[in-house]
Amino acid sequence: MNVYMISLGCAKNQVDTEMILGACKNDITLVKSPEEANLILINTCAFIEPARKEAIDTILQMADYKENGAKLIALGCLPQRYKDEIAKLLPEVDRFVTIDEYKDIANIVSSVCNSSYKIRGEFSPLNRIYSTPSYMRYIKISEGCQNHCAFCAIPLIRGTLRSRTIESIVEEVKNEVAQGVYEINLISQDTTKYGYDLYDNKYMIVPLLKELVKIPGDFKIRLLYLYPDIVSDELIDFIKNNDKVMPYFDIPIQHSEDHILKKMVRRGNREYMLNLFNKIRKEIPSAIIRTTLIVGFPYEEESDIDNLIDFMNLVKFDRLGAFTFSLEEGTAATHYPNIIPEEVKQKRYERVMEAQANIALEKNKAMIGKVIEDAFIIGYDEESFMYVARSYAYAPDEVDGAIFVAAHYELELGQRVKVKIMDCDSYSLTGEQCE
Incomplete structure (x- = not known):
């Protein structure tokens, strides 16, 4: 069964998403496009009003793919907080799954998919399909x-x-x-x-x-x-x-x-x-x-x-x-x-x-001219033709910014390098790789 997964909200929600996929990993294949999916899963956020709006908008967008025969399940904070109301508001969803139901997620997925797929797995931190880089x-x-x-x-x-x-x-x-x-x-x-x-x-x-x-x-x-x-x-x-x-x-x-x-x-x-x-x-x-x-x-x-x-x-x-x-x-x-x-x-x-x-x-x-000893590569920026890196000083989210690195040779994701800082703006540093 082809599954397309969207995870909204915080890193804690992301961990839940990884455990949900882990519990369902027998007989599923993750796909990169909803057009390919037999099942679309949306892990929602309901922390504040903009998050709820994003969740509802995402559900409505994904509901269009039901015309291709896909099933649609919405999980997480939105149904946990508003299960009765949201079911009436969004009848397009085949099943809303609350946080309290996560331990039974494999059975729920099998049921929604008419038991065509025998999905049996444990919802556990030790059983995850990771969405983060390997490092x-x-x-x-x-x-x-x-x-x-x-x-x-x-x-x-x-x-x-x-x-x-x-x-x-x-x-x-x-x-x-x-x-x-x-x-x-x-x-x-x-x-x-x-x-x-x-x-x-x-x-x-x-x-x-x-x-x-x-x-x-x-x-x-x-x-x-x-x-x-x-x-x-x-x-x-x-x-x-x-x-x-x-x-x-x-x-x-x-x-x-x-x-x-x-x-x-x-x-x-x-x-x-x-x-x-x-x-x-x-x-x-x-x-x-x-x-x-x-x-x-x-x-x-x-x-x-x-x-x-x-x-x-x-x-x-x-x-x-x-x-x-x-x-x-x-x-x-x-x-x-x-x-x-x-x-x-x-x-x-x-x-x-x-x-x-x-x-x-x-x-x-104040960082210009200094060397960051422990930067590690997290990606490549096509516009600047520079690698993107973090160090201990940067958490893995959008708040903290990043380090842009001009390299002497090809670098790998997760590789650690020394970077001499040459320039900056308010939220990023720019430097070159040191030997």
Whole structure:
């Protein structure tokens, strides 16, 4: 059976997609075009309104291929959150599959396809068809979230925190390293809270890392999605003293102003966060600090954006992504007054991103003339005729930018090279390969 798969949303969704395909891998062939497919699978995102719109638009586009006899299944966050409503809205879909049903995905696919194909497989992290390059993997260490931020629907969609055991994660990473994977990206909704539900209310990210760095092999670990107030001295010290853990701190703060953070039901405050980032810079001068912001939250004033930009200039984030506030059904923020008009939110967003572009350009200019020792090739840019690379300083997504490399000879995907930086813009570096 020919299967065409679309995965929308975050890296955590991408891992689910890989496990879905793994569970169905007997008797299926992945195809690159929906025209070739007997079955079209769409793993949806429903985090914010633009994501829901993208999911619905994608479903409607793919529904056109049913004229060729293809079956259409929509999975994931959209049906998990709106199953009854979405089934009425989109009758074109043959089956909606919630997250809770993933463990039975092989049987569901067989049923939708009228049992013509005997698909029987396990939905498991150890049974995936990978969509990432062979040199890197996402490893999901937990599901759900115990935080109840006023703006966020994730606990409503994904449920409360459910951590995997240390042993199961170690087994998965061992398998990946044995296959030659170099970059291991640990992901969850709140990576710092890993294990709290499973190990007697103890934060277990450092004990997990202690086991992972024992694995023999040439590989690096990156942590993504750290909550500010659980980034402990122990964690900073461990990263500082272990070469296998990249000094990359992805710490979404959402805002800098105390009264906004309180309304967001976020722990921590401006002073705490500033001290945290100063501590990281002091202990690990080579650290990369990335954050995420929400602008236009109820009660926010223009002066709060002024203060937020001041905070950005104090910390000088290496990487920063921002969103305008999206009102999500079922969250505490739906009860807040003072909803800010879209055009005002957009202007504030543009102010924040302009400020970050200036910070990023300043940081990138400081890299000119320096040599990056550990860049690895991730692709080739046909327009510039240059290779595209990343280092530990760049996470594998669109937020962080890339390094463009002029090479002396043909390079391979995943190959590691030294690069001397010659030029830059706000979000990328340009250099040449060093011998």
